[in-house]
Amino acid sequence: MNPVMLNMLNQTILILMELAVGFGLFWLGQFLYQRLFRRIALNEELFVRDNPAVAIALVGYYLGIVMAIGGVLGKSFVSWQDQILTLLSYGVMAIVLMLVGAWVGDRLILRHFDCARETREEQNLGAATAEAGTHIANGLVLQAALGGDQGGWLVAVICWVIGLGVLYLVSLIYPRVTRYDVFGEIRNRNNPAAGVAFAGLLIATGNLVRVAFSPEFHSWTTSLLDYGLTLSISLLALVLIRWLADLILVPGVKISDEIVHQEIPNVGAGLIEAFSYIAASFLIAWVI
Secondary structure (H helix, E strand, O other), X not given: OOXXXXXXXXXXXXXXXXXXXXXXXXXXHHHHHHHHHOOOOHXXXXXXXXXXXXXXXXXXXXXXXXXXXXXXHOOXXXXXXXXXXXXXXXXXXXXXXXXXXXXXXXXXXXXXOOHHHHHHOOOOHHXXXXXXXXXXXXXXXXXXXXXXXXXXXXXXXXHHHHHHHHHHHHHHHHHHHHOOOHXXXXXXXXOHHHHHHXXXXXXXXXXXXXXXXXXXXXXXHHHHHHHHHHXXXXXXXHHHHHHHHHHHOXXXXXXXXXXXXXXXXXHXXXXXXXXXXXXXXXXXXXXX
């Protein structure tokens, strides 16, 4: 067979094998999500009760898995067997860490309300969007933690724990920056605008953690100093963006007022705030 055709055939087979492993990981992820984490019947929630909140949270979890697995695919491999085995082993690890991160999100980041109850019983879109944001942010952190060819499992887990710590810290600071009770709005008013804005911040923070941790690991002292400096500068820039968003994106209007001081919260304002965070995180990533 022509060498070019043979190479194309081999590449096609490898891609199909990767897709098969990827879909297998997705099945495992959703199985563990509904049996261990949320303990719900997904088909009943999605197709009998038509619960959009559960769907939003689940899609965020799926996107998080995609982001996490993306870091594994960026590794260098010596053979197709090594590639498939690495994808399988790291993929299973990514799902385990996604579930642990989801638990951390419930207990720490979204600790001010019962996210499981809000999404399942109240069909609270604000809570669902906030949960989706934690999943996507966790996936972005895992993409950097599991990626690269240096370090190993210990480095990956420590970087992931640091990333979760940053997300938790941001969740503490955010209500003080916005000057309103973010979690109270989500819990008491089912405020989707507040949930969307907060989710945007979490995703942007996860993206900045991904950028900070992307350089190859060299040593604990050198790498952690580099990671910490990059992340600190990036987060300070993100705080500045929140202030500039009122001045540039919606001149003459205060986004916080649109989100919380109206009878019907302005979801569009929440989307604009979320966009400002996420767009800023990419701009910062391209500059650094």
